[in-house]
Amino acid sequence: MRLLLVHSFLFSIGIAHAAVTAYGPHVQQPLGTVTAASASYTGAATYNTVILTPPPVPNPPPPTSFGVELKTSGVSGLSVPQHGSFFGFSIEFSVVTQVRDSFLQVPFLNLMANLRERAGSVHVRVGGNTQDYATLVSSTPDGAALEKYYGAESNPTDTPPLIFTPEIIKMMAGISALTNVRWYLGVPFNDTQHWRLQIAEVGESTLGDYLIGLQAGNEPDLYSRHGHRPDSYSPSDYKNEFGLLIDAMDADSSIPNKDLLIGPNLAGVWQPEQIWDTGFATDFNQNLAALAVERYPTDNCYAQFGVGTPRTGQEMLPSYLTHQSGQHIVSEYLNSTAYAQTVGKPFLMFETNTASCGGFPGLSDAFASALWAIDYGLQMAYANFTTALFHVGGESVYYNVPPVTNQSTFHQWTVGPIYYSALFVAEALGPSNQSQVLDLNMNGGNEFTPGYAIYENGQPTRVALVNYVTDKSGASDYTASISIAGTNPAQVKVKYLAADSVTQKYNFTWAGQTFGDAFSSDGRPVGNVDIQTITCDQTNNVCNVKVPAPGAALVFLSDQALAESDQGPTMTFPTTAYTKVQNTATIDPSVLATSNGNKGLADSLAGTSKGRNFSGAFGLAQALPSVGAVIAGALLVTRMSLMVR
Template identity: 50%
Template sequence: MLPSSLWGLMALAGSAYADITVYSQVPLGQAQTTTPSVSDAASPTQTPPAYNDTILIPPAPLNPPVGNFNLTPKYNAADVVGLSRTQSADFFGFSIEMSVINQLIGRNSTHFFPPFLNFVGNIVERAGRIRIRLGGNTQEFAALVDSLPGGHAVAKAVGAAAQNPTLTPSILFTRDLFYMCNNISNLVNVEWYFGIPFNTTDWRLEIAEESQRILGDRLGGLQAGNEPDLYEAHYHRTAPYTPQNYHDEVGSLISTIASDDNVPQKSVLIAPNLQGTWTPEQVWDTNFIQDFNNSIKILAVEHYPNNNCYFTVGVGQPQYPQDVFSTFLTHTAVVGLVQPYINSATIAQQYGKPFMMFETNTASCGGFAGVSNSFAATLWALDYGLQMAYTNFTGALLHFGGQNVFYNAFTPPPTNQSSFNQWTPGTIYYAALVIPEALGTSNTSQVMDLGGNEFTPQYSIYENGVLVRMALFNYISDPSGANNYVATITPDGGQVPAQVRVKYLLSDSVATKNNITWAGQTLGTKFQADGRLKGTMSTVTINCDQTANSCSIPVPAPGFALVFFTDSPPLEMEDSAITFATTAYTKTVNTAFLDPSLLATSNGMSGKTRKLGSTSKGSSSGSLSSRLYAPGLVVLVAGVAGGWLVRRAIRC
């Protein structure tokens, strides 16, 4: 059925800083226009950024309105000049700071979070797999230990922050980190990336050795340094530290790997992972690719369009959310983000290498209140992703911090609320849902930027040499409907079908963080999500005029439309879709009683199917704990004395 917001249109139709995870500080200067309740935050006096409810003022609607469009995309890819390289559906993945693994993923290989699996599983269902990097600044000082208190696979080292001006702690990890990753990949198809510590050239290769031994071909690659162009500024190297110095250190690392029999796969490195202080060309000019071609698997960079570092670590100039809001609502800004990398993407193709944006999001140092967690960020990330695909990137990873950032794709509740609150979806997550459906799973998709108005970009997407989909944006927020538009599409060199199907990404304003739907489904709002989409997935069928060889597609303001031209229907959820439900207690001593009917709706199962036990310590029954290492399927802790249980559940 056509969304109600589109009925009217149908009538008509007939220099960024590196990202950091900041500790012990709360971002200041962030206008908050809503007043949180005490239950909104871990602290009754301060809402952590991940749960912030700031609502900004959208830019004024265009006057005169944007108007309608007549689009004539080429039907045959062979006729398109400037078409991208072939792309895969897993273009968007996630980059997770090592320091928040316990918070976001789980404690160890037998105890991880079903909502995390659900959020990841939604992407895998659409893309076939997802790429996840565990790293960031915290990877540089990571050290292997035999065990950690409480059975944790990862822990922050106490007193290590002084080594980093960004207050980022060092990380301790056990081999169980890689078993945890492998067990997750047994449930949802994840390819993992890690980084070799670069804080010293006395190379520690434990991450390389253990990840290859345990993960095998589920390891996608290992970063050779993270943002080396900031090593001097972050006091990781003495001045001057130049691209040639980095070249020489990578050469030393490669020599060490070559002599290590415990690292059987030698061609696994990802480099140079610059954040923008150096240009990629400065590294290429050292003969970097030629010298290390046999060892470099992926060429990669990292970039954010802006930063909020002044209010977090006192670096740079103050940036205010309302002032920067409009910069995330134009196609021109997105095009500008990729321009510095077009030459490098071409070079990567010449050498047969993937070229990835290995870490990105709305703004470094945590993003902006009311921007990074708004529908504007959804549209921006979707446009940015398609623009990167068009300019021959082969993938991009959206970064996660902890609860102290605004831009996470999803965030668990504060620890002291985990017994009664669920997770919080981020607005940027919806872009990660849409991208794989836009690119398709054929691995032959190619993207063309058709331009359009600055506020209404449009892309054509080809598979196996013909037009199969179109992506239509509307960045304008206009409750009057005056800036809704209709795109009349007439393929040049091909015939339109009798009808097309359209999926819509919608919200009532670019400033909202709630009421976002993709094809009629939503994840819910703050503290209400478990990673499973709610509602029935729906597509809109629009009849085409085959005599005029055109299809008229309405696009609301704001909104996004993905148009499917082929006979193959777009993805529809099947009843057999696999999700993961919470079925065990997280607290076992002095717990409060809750009505089982509440548990039936909040925890994904009926109360009667839950195993109950005494609240007295030591008298619980039915406790079971079992670890199953790779390559077997993970079995998580179950019973009253346990934590979370992962099970395969049928979506109804």
């Protein structure tokens, strides 16, 4: 077994989240406000069993009946035209093989295909803190596509240097050919005197048009804090280093496209205006594919590293169940999104999610985050961000991931709430790439009942409605009475994102379909599609749409809008290949239940290696030293792997 896999078998591998990242064998311990069951949980973070208590119904409760008027001309405040692929994903480089190994993972292909069917393409970034210390090599000593060198970590987040082979980029090309995924990569930025441009060279030659950007510097405003630059490091210094990178790329004939760079990728320590004031976006305009920032609403770093402010998911939960959450985040970037338009560049949210340092148990993996991400994502689109990448992957975070390494042969994937949000937003925006978003500020601007209208070519096509309240009695379900200037349709179609509570984990439904429980999905939704038809009152020019508490509704104002967003069954990928071809024997559970486990083996000790069986002459006394040697050898290999990485 490869050293990398042995190491992954024994330890959870973390993931970068804005300011702080977990890469080593950290195990987050739940804080004191969670239940007794969760306090004893010691497994991978992403499968933490804690379930929080939903907040009570707000006092006063939001109105449950109100009008939503949609204009068909003279509409002000519409966003720039948005792509259906607006809502994408960011994968930390150090854990990319957990999400897609050299064997193209069928669940990952299916998850991407679902979005491709709705949006036309999917945008995925592979990078993060680890990209700055990554080196492309022709091969690794043990044949792995990616190696982490523990023991040479840097900064408080234990970022390990990486080496990786072209196999990683070839995998990306294979995925793109099947699912139209478009990629962002990152140029290492830790040594600006000796640029390592191989990722740009191989990326461009292998991915071609599927490579849509190269990040230059990940969160440079944190470099000095992390010990990567002097304390005096400033926006001007970053600009100067960016210029050095451009010079190096200009001199490299193996990089034909010089206009794919993305910056400044700030974490929030510097204000973007500090970068714009240096002339960054104008001086380097011809080399820039986009401007970008990275931002999380808060962090859970105390639980991971013992630094910062202690927070629990229970106390933070109400702050996510409000329209003000997304509004607060994007308000800091309104000047920058407007500025980006003046210099002719897209403006990206390059990395975000519920909280840095892995999120909160019971919150980041619950229905609350699905509603929050829909609202936050559409708020970014309304504020003229042009792409939003939600960070996913890794076992030490509370987001959707494949099963942990030692369970990948018998467990399927766990699809978390953020993926449901991606489906919702992809269908809300559709594949026309002409969708414009409007925050309706409806229900008197009530923070618990946000809504958005989607326009195409000046006409309303869809309405997205969210209800943040949990109320099993049904008293907090609301009815939005939608009217369109001129004439209303005879009927509208509605898809619902539903769960019993904002704290429910797994088994959410999108239009009646679900990805099920933990360890249960191959990336294909199961169940019958349920699209509600609502007959409109054309006499009063109104369509009454009910939204459950909690839940979200996507209203299609015409059959054409529905057909554009959901073009029939998704082409998915069957599991016809196997990652495990040895030791696959099965036994009838009913037989096993009544067996004492030793029938027919009284005088022999079986082996698990192919073609190996110990005869009765090789008794237990002789076998035990060999078993001990195997265990000792495994431990030695693990120790060696820790020493060389």
